[in-house]
Amino acid sequence: MVIGNETKPKIGQSYVEAVRARFGNSILDETWQAPDQVTLTVSLNCLPDVVEMLYYEQGGWLASVAVNDERPLNGQFAIYYILSVEGNGDEAPPAEKAYVVVHAQIPPHQPEFPAVTPKVPAAIWYEREARDMFGLQPIGLPDQRRLVLPDDWPDNLYPLRKDAMDYRFRPEPTTENETYDFIQVEGEGIVQVPLGPLHITSDEPGHFRLYVDGEHIVDADYRLFYVHRGMEKLAESRMSYDQVTFLADRICGICGYAHNVAYSTSVERALGIEVPERAQFIRTILLEVERLHSHLLNLGLACHFVGFDTGFMQFFRVREKAMKMAELLTGSRKTYGVNLIGGVRRDILKEQRLTTLKLLGELRQEVTTLVNMLLETPHIVQRTQNIGLLEAQVARDYSPVGPTLRGSGFARDIRVIHPYCAYDRVPWTVIAKEGCDVLSRTLIRAEEFFESVSMVERCLDAMPDGPVLTEGFTYKPFQFALGYVEAPRGEDIHWSMLGDNQKIYRWKCRASSYNNWPSLRYMLRGNTISDAPLIVASIDPCYSCTERVTVIDVRKKKATIVPYKEMERYCIERKDSPLK
Amino acid sequence: MLKLIREVLRVGEATISYPSKPVEVMPGFRGKPHHDPERCIACAACAIACPPNALTITTDLDQGVRTWSLFVGRCIYCGRCEEVCPTGAITLSQDFELAVADKQDLYDHADYKLAACRICGTYFAPVKEIEYVDALLQQSGLSDDYAANVRALLEICPACKRKNDVRKMVGLYQEKD
Numbered sequence: 001m002v003i004g005n006e007t008k009p010k011i012g013q014s015y016v017e018a019v020r021a022r023f024g025n026s027i028l029d030e031t032w033q034a035p036d037q038v039t040l041t042v043s044l045n046c047l048p049d050v051v052e053m054l055y056y057e058q059g060g061w062l063a064s065v066a067v068n069d070e071r072p073l074n075g076q077f078a079i080y081y082i083l084s085v086e087g088n089g090d091e092a093p094p095a096e097k098a099y100v101v102v103h104a105q106i107p108p109h110q111p112e113f114p115a116v117t118p119k120v121p122a123a124i125w126y127e128r129e130a131r132d133m134f135g136l137q138p139i140g141l142p143d144q145r146r147l148v149l150p151d152d153w154p155d156n157l158y159p160l161r162k163d164a165m166d167y168r169f170r171p172e173p174t175t176e177n178e179t180y181d182f183i184q185v186e187g188e189g190i191v192q193v194p195l196g197p198l199h200i201t202s203d204e205p206g207h208f209r210l211y212v213d214g215e216h217i218v219d220a221d222y223r224l225f226y227v228h229r230g231m232e233k234l235a236e237s238r239m240s241y242d243q244v245t246f247l248a249d250r251i252c253g254i255c256g257y258a259h260n261v262a263y264s265t266s267v268e269r270a271l272g273i274e275v276p277e278r279a280q281f282i283r284t285i286l287l288e289v290e291r292l293h294s295h296l297l298n299l300g301l302a303c304h305f306v307g308f309d310t311g312f313m314q315f316f317r318v319r320e321k322a323m324k325m326a327e328l329l330t331g332s333r334k335t336y337g338v339n340l341i342g343g344v345r346r347d348i349l350k351e352q353r354l355t356t357l358k359l360l361g362e363l364r365q366e367v368t369t370l371v372n373m374l375l376e377t378p379h380i381v382q383r384t385q386n387i388g389l390l391e392a393q394v395a396r397d398y399s400p401v402g403p404t405l406r407g408s409g410f411a412r413d414i415r416v417i418h419p420y421c422a423y424d425r426v427p428w429t430v431i432a433k434e435g436c437d438v439l440s441r442t443l444i445r446a447e448e449f450f451e452s453v454s455m456v457e458r459c460l461d462a463m464p465d466g467p468v469l470t471e472g473f474t475y476k477p478f479q480f481a482l483g484y485v486e487a488p489r490g491e492d493i494h495w496s497m498l499g500d501n502q503k504i505y506r507w508k509c510r511a512s513s514y515n516n517w518p519s520l521r522y523m524l525r526g527n528t529i530s531d532a533p534l535i536v537a538s539i540d541p542c543y544s545c546t547e548r549v550t551v552i553d554v555r556k557k558k559a560t561i562v563p564y565k566e567m568e569r570y571c572i573e574r575k576d577s578p579l580k
Numbered sequence: 581m582l583k584l585i586r587e588v589l590r591v592g593e594a595t596i597s598y599p600s601k602p603v604e605v606m607p608g609f610r611g612k613p614h615h616d617p618e619r620c621i622a623c624a625a626c627a628i629a630c631p632p633n634a635l636t637i638t639t640d641l642d643q644g645v646r647t648w649s650l651f652v653g654r655c656i657y658c659g660r661c662e663e664v665c666p667t668g669a670i671t672l673s674q675d676f677e678l679a680v681a682d683k684q685d686l687y688d689h690a691d692y693k694l695a696a697c698r699i700c701g702t703y704f705a706p707v708k709e710i711e712y713v714d715a716l717l718q719q720s721g722l723s724d725d726y727a728a729n730v731r732a733l734l735e736i737c738p739a740c741k742r743k744n745d746v747r748k749m750v751g752l753y754q755e756k757d
Contacts, residue, residue: 239631247631309590314587327606331610332610337657337658373584376583572592
């Protein structure tokens with residue numbers, strides 16, 4: 001089955017040929033969703049080998065894994081490993097860049113599949129989630145703990161199975177206690193420091209446990225998903241496919257529009273809808289406006305955590321201009337809600353354009369002053385250089401995204417690798433740094449801010465006239481495709497399959513922080529606990545406000561609960577350790 | 581340090597003393613939806629488009645009443661209702677100050693009379709919706725005879741229309757025989 005675009009040259013054919021050369025008969029099917037998106041159906045037993053080959057030999061990065069209950073369609077469960085395959089960087093001419101999706105079917109009478117994690121560590125969270133949500137056992141996965149479902153959720157109830165439950169139903173809790181099995185770190189003098197359940201600097205609760213020897217972090221473990229909202233189930237059950245754009249806006253309070261565009265483009269690609277040029281430019285402009293306010297927020301927090309609160313206030317004052325810009329262009333400071341399937345609902349008029357250009361000029365000038373001030377603060381380099389190291393090899397193994405990855409020497413940005421919207425029509429530069437530390441990640445955000453300002457200016461200048469919305473397309477059942485956006489924190493990937501009832505059959509959305517969390521453990525190791533909030537903030541997670549922190553002393557075998565405010569104070573002042 | 585102090589002094593006060601002074605929103609801001617019950621024809625297009633089900637329509641066939649209601653507590657201010665409304669009865673206002681002491685104040689509703697079918701007497705559609713269609717027909721430039729025929733159908737419920745059609749078809753076949 002080949003869908004549309006037969007005439008356009010296929011990008012990624014060489015990877016398909018390489019896989020066929022090695023695995024030949026195990027490749028059961030090949031379908032193209034877009035000129036640079038191919039889905040290969042492989043037999044279940046060679047799934048890990050195919051993914052490993054694409055990941056390590058062909059320069060693949062694990063973008064997402066979508067699981068789908070396709071029993072009503074063909075009697076099988078399906079699992080899709082979505083890889084962005086980009087070559088190893090030493091090819092001449094440069095390797096082609098494509099999304100290669102490795103798909104395998106899992107029979108319902110034997111709901112298990114060979115785990116990919118032992119070969120490609122980046123799959124760890126996805127496979128734990130597949131077990132939680134669909135009851136598919138990854139055979140050979142070392143971590144047997146739940147990821148998404150709470151401890152009090154009944155066994156054998158897998159919420160995303162089509163026959164499992166009504167989306168409004170919440171089963172009775174099965175236990176009163178927290179039964180999550182945090183990793184055990186044994187050793188002379190190690191202390192556990194639990195941070196959370198309400199965690200560090202954020203909007204979402206998470207339970208962190210730091211294992212410390214004196215002041216030094218030996219290891220870290222964390223449990224998140226305390227506020228899982230069941231959005232995928234809600235979208236599949238109640239909403240029509242064109243309403244889901246508004247739900248996607250609400251996935252994140254900071255980068256909601258990125259999710260919105262990722263969802264819309266996934267559906268547009270699946271249905272073969274051409275979005276008008278002008279709408280592509282408007283989307284690009286709004287995505288960059290969103291990056292402006294998000295990066296300013298993180299820079300403000302960076303000031304706060306090194307004890308430079310005046311800087312924090314100043315960054316937030318200036319950020320208000322970016323918020324006003326969004327309000328002017330979309331009618332709302334957040335949750336822009338301007339996307340429809342097929343384009344956008346609001347055009348940018350001359351007056352709005354002029355006001356935006358004026359605001360951009362002011363932003364560039366004021367932020368330049370503030371960033372210089374931040375870098376001249378004596379503490380900043382001392383507190384952030386060589387702190388929270390994310391080694392290049394760990395980054396390669398875990399597929400982190402966004403400034404977290406680019407801070408470890410990989411100049412990888414979806415806007416360049418898989419250009420969408422109008423990113424290939426205006427000139428700009430990808431920012432990457434070699435330091436692997438908190439400082440690199442912060443500097444990347446500062447430099448990207450100025451790139452975004454220029455990009456909005458160039459888009460406003462270059463945008464063509466014309467319609468902003470394509471209407472009158474046909475809804476085709478059971479088509480699927482990927483949508484992707486480089487959000488401020490990294491790529492957001494949406495995999496959508498349409499149903500046959502004006503709904504979405506399956507919507508797998510993966511936010512950027514999901515790929516960044518698993519590598520955080522390695523960034524925390526070897527640092528002191530006073531740096532922990534700084535390191536967590538440096539991945540700019542979709543994070544929640546920590547109220548308290550648990551510290552476990554390995555030497556004294558003693559757990560101490562430290563109020564989060566106290567941890568934060570210690571991070572800022574670095575005296576009077578709460579552990580003494 | 582000096583630079584910082586200079587910057588702080590240059591900027592001065594960045595906040596305003598809200599709520600004693602009002603906050604201006606940008607033109608085109610999407611705030612609390614405003615409903616004009618005079619213009620509304622209770623067609624339910626808004627309720628179908630509304631992503632969070634903040635707008636709902638309930639129909640009481642015994643009393644012959646259709647109720648349009650909005651619960652602002654669920655509203656996401658997307659403005660889809662404004663876009664799909666055929667009569668411009670809903671517009672998003674600039675009002676963002678939505679705190680209330682009583683939850684009931686977040687509800688807004690309007691009742692519309694339903695028309696009864698000329699044949700069977702069952703309630704089937706809002707009177708105002710029928711009037712709206714009638715007005716459209718008058719402006720559509722159809723011949724008077726044809727428009728009169730179509731307008732006669734406006735007062736009949738879908739079930740009776742179907743029955744009539746079947747009767748007509750059967751009649752046609754009988755004539756043939």
